[in-house]
Structures are given as C-alpha cells and as structure tokens.
Amino acid sequence: MSKPRAPDINPPRLVSPRLVSARPVTAHDVARLAGVSQSAVSRCFTPGASIAAETRRRVEEAAARLGYRPNLIARSLITRRSTIVGVAVAYLENPFYPAVLEALSNALEGAGYRVLLFTARPGENADPILEEVLRYRVDALVLASASLSSHFAEECRQAGVPVVLLNRRTESGGVSTVTGDNRAGAGTVARFLAAGGHRRCAFIAGLESASTSREREAGFSGALAALGLPPAAREVGHYDFTAALEATRRLLALPLPPDAIFCANDHMALAAINVARAEFGLEMGQALSVVGFDDAGPAAWPLFGLTSYAQPVRPMAERVVAILRRHLEEPEAEAVQEVVPGALMVRASARLPAEGVMEQGGRRIWRG
Amino acid sequence: MSKPRAPDINPPRLVSPRLVSARPVTAHDVARLAGVSQSAVSRCFTPGASIAAETRRRVEEAAARLGYRPNLIARSLITRRSTIVGVAVAYLENPFYPAVLEALSNALEGAGYRVLLFTARPGENADPILEEVLRYRVDALVLASASLSSHFAEECRQAGVPVVLLNRRTESGGVSTVTGDNRAGAGTVARFLAAGGHRRCAFIAGLESASTSREREAGFSGALAALGLPPAAREVGHYDFTAALEATRRLLALPLPPDAIFCANDHMALAAINVARAEFGLEMGQALSVVGFDDAGPAAWPLFGLTSYAQPVRPMAERVVAILRRHLEEPEAEAVQEVVPGALMVRASARLPAEGVMEQGGRRIWRG
DNA sequence: ATGAAAGCGCTAACAG
DNA sequence: CTGTTAGCGCTTTCAT
Numbered sequence: 214m215s216k217p218r219a220p221d222i223n224p225p226r227l228v229s230p231r232l233v234s235a236r237p238v239t240a241h242d243v244a245r246l247a248g249v250s251q252s253a254v255s256r257c258f259t260p261g262a263s264i265a266a267e268t269r270r271r272v273e274e275a276a277a278r279l280g281y282r283p284n285l286i287a288r289s290l291i292t293r294r295s296t297i298v299g300v301a302v303a304y305l306e307n308p309f310y311p312a313v314l315e316a317l318s319n320a321l322e323g324a325g326y327r328v329l330l331f332t333a334r335p336g337e338n339a340d341p342i343l344e345e346v347l348r349y350r351v352d353a354l355v356l357a358s359a360s361l362s363s364h365f366a367e368e369c370r371q372a373g374v375p376v377v378l379l380n381r382r383t384e385s386g387g388v389s390t391v392t393g394d395n396r397a398g399a400g401t402v403a404r405f406l407a408a409g410g411h412r413r414c415a416f417i418a419g420l421e422s423a424s425t426s427r428e429r430e431a432g433f434s435g436a437l438a439a440l441g442l443p444p445a446a447r448e449v450g451h452y453d454f455t456a457a458l459e460a461t462r463r464l465l466a467l468p469l470p471p472d473a474i475f476c477a478n479d480h481m482a483l484a485a486i487n488v489a490r491a492e493f494g495l496e497m498g499q500a501l502s503v504v505g506f507d508d509a510g511p512a513a514w515p516l517f518g519l520t521s522y523a524q525p526v527r528p529m530a531e532r533v534v535a536i537l538r539r540h541l542e543e544p545e546a547e548a549v550q551e552v553v554p555g556a557l558m559v560r561a562s563a564r565l566p567a568e569g570v571m572e573q574g575g576r577r578i579w580r581g
Numbered sequence: 582m583s584k585p586r587a588p589d590i591n592p593p594r595l596v597s598p599r600l601v602s603a604r605p606v607t608a609h610d611v612a613r614l615a616g617v618s619q620s621a622v623s624r625c626f627t628p629g630a631s632i633a634a635e636t637r638r639r640v641e642e643a644a645a646r647l648g649y650r651p652n653l654i655a656r657s658l659i660t661r662r663s664t665i666v667g668v669a670v671a672y673l674e675n676p677f678y679p680a681v682l683e684a685l686s687n688a689l690e691g692a693g694y695r696v697l698l699f700t701a702r703p704g705e706n707a708d709p710i711l712e713e714v715l716r717y718r719v720d721a722l723v724l725a726s727a728s729l730s731s732h733f734a735e736e737c738r739q740a741g742v743p744v745v746l747l748n749r750r751t752e753s754g755g756v757s758t759v760t761g762d763n764r765a766g767a768g769t770v771a772r773f774l775a776a777g778g779h780r781r782c783a784f785i786a787g788l789e790s791a792s793t794s795r796e797r798e799a800g801f802s803g804a805l806a807a808l809g810l811p812p813a814a815r816e817v818g819h820y821d822f823t824a825a826l827e828a829t830r831r832l833l834a835l836p837l838p839p840d841a842i843f844c845a846n847d848h849m850a851l852a853a854i855n856v857a858r859a860e861f862g863l864e865m866g867q868a869l870s871v872v873g874f875d876d877a878g879p880a881a882w883p884l885f886g887l888t889s890y891a892q893p894v895r896p897m898a899e900r901v902v903a904i905l906r907r908h909l910e911e912p913e914a915e916a917v918q919e920v921v922p923g924a925l926m927v928r929a930s931a932r933l934p935a936e937g938v939m940e941q942g943g944r945r946i947w948r949g
Numbered sequence: 950a951t952g953a954a955a956g957c958g959c960t961a962a963c964a965g
Numbered sequence: 966c967t968g969t970t971a972g973c974g975c976t977t978t979c980a981t
Contacts (some may be wrong), residue, residue: 237740239974250952255976265950280739285716286663287974290655297717300698305679306878315673318700322710327717330668330698332686348653349665349695356962363978371648372605407646458883485881510674514851515826515859516884563886618968623960633966655958659973804963 235516238279247275258283276305289350298537299346301331301339302357304452307480307507309524313357313379316530324534326352335420340365347372353537360422375540377533380524382393382424382550389540389548391532393524393555395425399432399475401557402504402522404581406473407440408566409503415471416445417460417481419452426452426477429506433475448469450481457481461488465495472501473563479505479512479521486517486562502563508555518561529553606647622820626651629879657718666905667714668701669707670725672820673814675848677877677892681725681747692902694720701727702790703742708733713757721905728790729753743908745901748892750792750918757908759900759917761892761923762872764791767800767843769925770872770890772949774841775808776934779870783839784813785828785849787820794820794845797874801843814839818849826851829856833863840869841931847873847880852886854930870931886929897921 240254249268256262257272264272275281289295295499298321304310318328329351333339340362347368354369357379366385369376378390406414416433419426430447437445448464450457450575461484464471476482482505489495489503492542497503497518505512508523532551541548559570559577569579608622615622615634625640632640643649657663666689672678684694697719701707708730714722715736715813722737725747732754738859742830746758774782787794798815805813816832817827825844829852832839844850850873857863857871865871865886873880876891900919907914927938927945937947 237974241974251974252976253950255974256951259976263950268950280736282712282716282740284718284974286718287658287957288956288976290652290658290959290974291976293957295654297697304747305683306676306960308674308676308679311673311676311679315700318698322699324597327713328698329665330696331690332688344650345695349648350652368648373648376763414943426659454878454882487883509880510822515855609958619958619961620968620970621966623958624967631966636966652958655973656974657961657973658958661973773965847964933960 235255238281240281240283243272243275243281246279247271249373254281271374293350293485295350295352296326297329297349297451298326298331299331299343299349299351299354300357301333301343301346301359303333303335303359304480305332307452307478307509308511308528309479309507310358312510312526313530316526317355317357317379317533318536320527320530321355324538326534338362344368347374347379352541353377355379355533355537356381358423360424361388373544376539377536377540379529379533380425382428387548389536389550391529391536391551391553392425393506393522393529394552395428396432396435397409398506398522398524398555398557399429400436401579401581402475402506403433403436403440403442405503405557405559405566405569405579406475406502406518406563407437407442408569408581409502409564410566411473411564412442413471413473414442414445414468415447415464415474417448417450417457417474417476417485419450419466419477419481421451422448422497423452429477445475445495450476452478452481454480454484457484458488461485465489465501467494468533470501473504474501475504475505475506479507479509479519482519482521482562483503483511483517488521497562498564504563508558512560514556520560520563521558523555525553525555594653605652606649608649608651610647611640611643611649614647615639622649646888650817661718663718663720665697665717665719666692667697667699667711667719667722668712668725669701669714669723671701671727671729673700674822675846675877676874676879677822677847677894678726678772678943680878680894681898685723685725685747685901688898688902689723692906694902706730712736715742720909721745723729723747724749726791726793728792729756737891741912743905745904745908747897747901748793749893750796755916757904757918758795759897759919759921760793761874761890761897761906762920763796764800766805766874766890766892766923766925767797768804769947769949770843770874771801771804771808771810773888773927773934773937773947774843774870774872774926774931774935775805775810776949777841777870777932778934779841779932780810781837781839781841782810782813782834783815783840783842785816785818785825785832785844785853787818787845787849789817789819791820797845813843818844818852820846820848822852826856829853830860833857833861833869838869841872842869843872843874845874847875847877847887849873850889850930851877851879851885851886855885865930866932868880872931876926880926880928888928888931889926891923893921893923905916 256264355399363385448460450460495501505521512519612619732752816828818828863869873889876889880887
C-alpha cells in the first residue's frame, strides 16, 4: 500500500532555517506524526506498558524518522528515580583505583545505572561536593577509598539515598561497606613471611585515618605476635608513592634493617622495591622481601613481580551493586558490612616458604 | 522581638511516622515556612536574581531548617541545561588516563560541570552507550582516547551537543579536538636519539587505528629520514602492555637488534624496559635506549627513569573545558583542532646527547 | 488498549 | 522586589 504523505513533521515554528533542530524532538512531536496520543509514545518506550503491536510500530517509525530520544531527565522528575549513581573516587594515581573505577563503572552500567563521577581530593573534605551530588537526585552513592563524615551520612539517610563504601569502613551507622579481607589477608602475609624464614619484619602504614591501613596493620601485628616474632618496625607512607620511598629509605638505613617489608598497599610496595633496588642495590627475594596488598596491575610486571594479597576488584564491585539494589528495593533494609575474601599472589619479590605454594589458574597462590 | 511560632512546617500528610522524609523537601515547603512565594525561594537559589536581603534571610533560614536541597534535575528541565558533561574514557589500565580523567574531572568541576562517566571498552563500538548519554541531555561530550563514528558525530551535531575529543583526532567534521604535539614531539625524540649517537632506531606502534600512533610514527619516521638515518624497525603493541612485551621481545631477538626503541606511549615503553632488563639483561641508556610518550606517572619511578615526551595533562584538560564553553556559548562556533605543546623529559632510560639538556624547574628537558 | 488530564519541582516572563 | 502564571517533557491514574 502506498502510504499517504506524512503530515507536517515539525510544526513550522519560529525555527531559524539554519538551526537544524532548535528545539529537540519531544514525545509530542512523535505522537503527532504517528497519529497517536503522547501517552502512547510514552508507553512505547516504557518496558512493561501495554501497547498494541500496530501502535508500537507506528510510534517506532515516527520516532526513528524524527530521531526522537526520550528525555531521561524529564522522566526521572516524575519517577523520582534518576538511575544515576554518584561515585566518588580518590587516589587515581594509585593504580588500584583505576581498576576499581572501571569495575564499578562496568557493574553499574550492567545494572542500568549511570555514573556521576567525583574525584575527591584525598585531604579535602568531600562533603561540599557530595552535597552537590545530592542535588542531582542520584539514586545512590558509592564512595571508593573515601570516607564520609557522620554528618553527611545522616544527610544521606534523611534524603533516602543509600551509601555504600568501597574499600573503607566507617563508624557511621546506616552505611553499607564492601571491603577486602584486610585482617585475614595481612595475617596471611605475616605467616607467609614467617614460613619463608623472615625474622625482622617491617610495616609501612598507609593513611593512619584509613580503616584499610589500620586493619591491615592490626592483622599483621596480631599474626606476628601469635607466631612469636618480634613486633614489626613501622613507618608511615600515607598511601603516597613519594612518602613510601622515604619510609623505605628510613627502614633500610636502620642499623639492623628489616629482612621483609609489608606495605599496606601495592602502590607503596612498588615504591619500596624501587628504593631497595635502585638505591640500596638489594635483590628482591634475597636480601629483602617486599609484600604488598591489592594486586594492582604493575605488581605483575616482570621487573616487580610483587607478591601481594589480591583484592578481587570485580567481585567487590558486583557486591557493591547488589547491596545498592537491595537498599533501593527495600529502603528499610539494614546496612551491611561485607568482606570479600582475597588470596595471596606469590611472585618473586619475597622469599618463598618451603611449602604451601600452589598453582591456581596459571597463578601461584599461598595457603598457610 | 520574639518571633511568632512557626506555622506548620510539614503539612501533616500521609507520612508514615518512621520514615523521616517520605517526600523530599521542595521549594514549596520552604516557601510556606518562610511565608513567601515559591518563586522567591527559587530566586534565593539563583545566582543573578534580585531578592531583598530580608527575604533571602527568611528563605535561607527556612531552607536550612527543612534541609532543602534544590532539585537540579527539575531545574535543568526548564533551563534546558543539565550542567552535566558526558565523559568517555578507555584504557584506564594505561596510567596516563587516570591522570587525564582526574585533570578533566577537576577542570570540569571547576567550571561548574558534573561528569557523567562512561568507560568505553577499547574494542567495542561506543555508539550505543553514547546514545544513552544523550538521553540524559548532557550539555556536551568529551571523549578521551576514544574515537567517534561519523554517524554519531552527526547525531550530536543535530542534537546540538558539542563534542570534544581529547588525545584523538578525527575526520568527522564539526568535532573539536585537543591533542599533544604528536608529530613535533616524535620528531624531537628522533633528533634526541640521533644526537645521542643511536643509529638503529625501532618504533613500537600503538593502535594502528589511533591518530596518536599514526602521527607519532609519521613524525618519528620523517625526522629519521631528514637526519639521514635508516628507517626504524617496526612492531605493533596496540597500546597494550602485554602486546608491547611481545613486540619488544621480537625486536631484541633480531639478528641486529636496535640500539633505541621509541614507543608510541609510556605504557608500552615501560613494558619495553621490563623486557629489556628482566629478560635480556640490558642496562637502560647503555646497551639500549628506550623513549616513551606521555610522561605518565611511573615514567618517573627510580627503576624506570623513562625519558618521555610529556603531554601536559592539566593544560590539555583546561583547553577542553575552554573549547566546550565556547561551543555552548556560541552554538554556531566552528570546531577547532588544538595542539598543546609538550617537552621531552630527560631521564636515564636513554643515552644523553652531549648538548641540549637543560634544567627547568627541577626537571631535565631537551631542546634540539 | 488508548487518550485526557494532572502533575513531578523548578524557572521565567509578566504584572503589579 | 515579589507573586502569579505558564510551562519544561515526561509518567501515570482514570475513564473510556
């Protein structure tokens, strides 16, 4: 059948002829062209709505012809859901966090959410910027490696915006958290080093305000004590590469330097290897062992071969998304504190114990 | 004066007593409490609006009391500006891009924009996801290290959404770009290597579809030819660490291996150093010189000391924002192709020429 | 299954 | 300077 000429597609408004589309196409325009009501157009783009096949066809054709794109901003105004999640991340220079961000972004996109990103400056108070995020009516907030003032936690609770911390814990109630197994992981590292015959362990702490650093230190010290080993020498690297370089220098310049250094994260452990090799000429796994935490990308580079307690980034991101969804479905749901187990990836930066090293999927891990 | 009792703050609706705020506070609520019109509240939160000091005071007090937060989604519906910019970024495992993202995010936040993030999978076509972004009515789009189908470029043009490519160029018209000086930078590298006495240069290309890799290769080859040096041996590393490891292995296993390798980016250059040192036992700057492009974080690590042509991340991000603003202010403005100059950062990974190395702000650069 | 009508929370003329 | 009024583009009852 020959179709009748389409009615006026764009009602000739006061549109300057040069401007291709002064006013973006709306559902009304589509409705007019398709000869249906605007509600019908809406239904056509709403997953569960009931609409006749023929109507749908006509709407879709008209929409395609006009290049219609539903305005999600308008939709969210009425649905009161933006399908946007605010994500704050700091320390992007630490190679672990780009990986976290990527995993998180993928997981959220997979769940139908968009990411509104905030790069929090480590030292700064993130509150003002988070305050701003809330104005965009994000459905939820994910803070990676950032903490949260208890005041702001309360604001979010009142606003009904669920918050999930990734890789940080907090005392603020009502906030869910997903972390690696910092205590157990650090304990494993201690036992691994002990089994490898190390006797003078040192620890380089990250930010002393960060739960990760504190938990890893507690786990490490506790295990050393349980093993009857002397307490670890201690320096602070603030999760910063340069600070970690210096912390390592201080440790290695000690009258009786350590035979092993456990760093609260890989970024600092890589710094430690840099100093030990480039400045002290120490061979990793011989004169000195270095172990990190995270299993960040460069840990696997040939020149580093850093033994590290891996935090499984993708599973952690998936847990974040799962928790978030539950909070959105059941607003009254209790906050949870999830711990995702990891594994000690064994490479060449630390002397190996005689036993316990095993292959697993092409990688070597250690189970004390 | 004692103030009269405030009128009913929250009109006792059908609010379950447990829910702290079933319905978020709106400008109407604030207006009622402050005893003004809702428009007055709006004005109070609109920068340039005219409002009496006393009115403002009352509104602000009421707003604070109720914990009012203007709904930016609703605002953008009517202003037709979301103050959100879509940012697509790929290759987050390449340490250069977290830095780019951070700079971009900071620059955009500084200009009052929020970042809606998309992590484009390198291989995949980004169109569907970008299509989705447009539905959020982003004011503009920034693509870092990602290209754009000409079809999608056209869609953006029609939708009136300016697009700026960062670190990529495109043939698609109407798209602005900001890049480092790939040709000149690569030429500088060639002259630097020649001045250092290297005679058998090799080149490891990135993605052959990427303008960066092509331009750097052209600049390098052109300069070598101009210097009367033989053409560089060539391998492809696809901007991928593992692929670059293999490319380096092939080069170093050649009967007459190169005495210098220029890699199309630092990420690959770091891989090259890893292989050269860990597998071939070559001392950097002695038996082999390696030069990269970007000056990404790890280039400065003591163990690498990678000589690299720096791309100034912050200035580039600022140019992107400046261009974006101009496009938003003058929709008819022509697309521009900006090139931001860089500098060759001299470190220990490549043998030094006798002349031309100079200190500059604590860093060593080379000017042929 | 479809259309009419009523808003979501806000800004922007327009009078006063 | 302030209140009134009319929407922004969409979803969602509610009739039909």
